[in-house]
Amino acid sequence: MDFRVLGCHGGETPKHQCPAFLLDGRVCIDAGSITNMLTLRQQQRLEAVVISHAHMDHVRDLAFLADTRAQQGGPPLTIASTPGTIEVLKRHFFNDKLWPDFSKIPDTKRRTVVYKTLAINKTTHVCGYDILPIPVDHTVEACAFIVRDKRGAIAYSGDTGPTEQLWDAIAAEPNLNALIMEVAFPNAQAKLARDSGHHTPKTLEKELRKLGDKRDMPVLLFHIKPVFQREVEQELARIKARNNTILRLGDQYLL
Ligand SMILES: [Zn+2]
Numbered sequence: 004m005d006f007r008v009l010g011c012h013g014g015e016t017p018k019h020q021c022p023a024f025l026l027d028g029r030v031c032i033d034a035g036s037i038t039n040m041l042t043l044r045q046q047q048r049l050e051a052v053v054i055s056h057a058h059m060d061h062v063r064d065l066a067f068l069a070d071t072r073a074q075q076g077g078p079p080l081t082i083a084s085t086p087g088t089i090e091v092l093k094r095h096f097f098n099d100k101l102w103p104d105f106s107k108i109p110d111t112k113r114r115t116v117v118y119k120t121l122a123i124n125k126t127t128h129v130c131g132y133d134i135l136p137i138p139v140d141h142t143v144e145a146c147a148f149i150v151r152d153k154r155g156a157i158a159y160s161g162d163t164g165p166t167e168q169l170w171d172a173i174a175a176e177p178n179l180n181a182l183i184m185e186v187a188f189p190n191a192q193a194k195l196a197r198d199s200g201h202h203t204p205k206t207l208e209k210e211l212r213k214l215g216d217k218r219d220m221p222v223l224l225f226h227i228k229p230v231f232q233r234e235v236e237q238e239l240a241r242i243k244a245r246n247n248t249i250l251r252l253g254d255q256y257l258l
């Protein structure tokens with residue numbers, strides 16, 4: 004898969020962008036920074052956005068993407084996520100108050116946006132990929148994803164603190180090429196990380212031991228909070244892990 008980083012931080016400055024990752028130019032995982040990174044033509048090419056959870060740093064560009072798509076016309080954009088997250092998006096985001104309900108614009112026969120519900124722990128086919136949502140430990144309903152196609156699979160943690168089921172799913176996945184994994188706060192902010200369902204380098208190091216015989220697999224790290232970027236990077240440099248990389252804006256991988 005062609006994997007491109009549109010945004011990989013847990014906050015925003017001119018040098019930091021919220022999480023969004025583009026697969027093969029067609030599908031985005033999370034929507035923290037899409038419209039600020041893709042041209043109109045690239046936005047029009049998107050078929051689906053798969054959302055890990057309904058926090059603003061992961062959904063906000065659905066607003067501008069839907070608005071632009073409504074004007075561009077063409078096939079509807081699929082927003083795929085788990086039932087609780089779709090419910091939040093309908094009720095609190097595209098609710099005709101905060102932003103228009105693009106699932107009935109221009110009308111219910113020609114929708115700009117269609118929702119696709121991903122049952123938790125079940126694989127669903129979305130635009131050429133098989134997507135398996137696995138519940139993780141965050142402050143709201145949140146899922147990691149195993150994303151597979153004919154070429155192999157990747158795992159995406161979404162936002163999570165220490166968890167178990169994700170590591171079981173990773174262990175069970177035969178053709179996993181990489182894990183895209185969150186880490187947010189420095190070790191000194193352990194309480195904040197715990198309360199907000201995120202990792203520090205120290206909790207991450209402990210989690211990565213659960214990779215077992217997959218410990219040489221590439222682990223691509225994202226979601227560092229801009230305020231703590233340097234501190235977290237220094238601490239990550241000291242943890243014992245085989246194949247960690249901190250993702251940068253614009254990074255592109257064949258996974
Ligand atoms: Zn979150």
Ligand SMILES: [Zn+2]
Pocket residue numbers: 013058060061162226
């Ligand atoms: Zn987040």
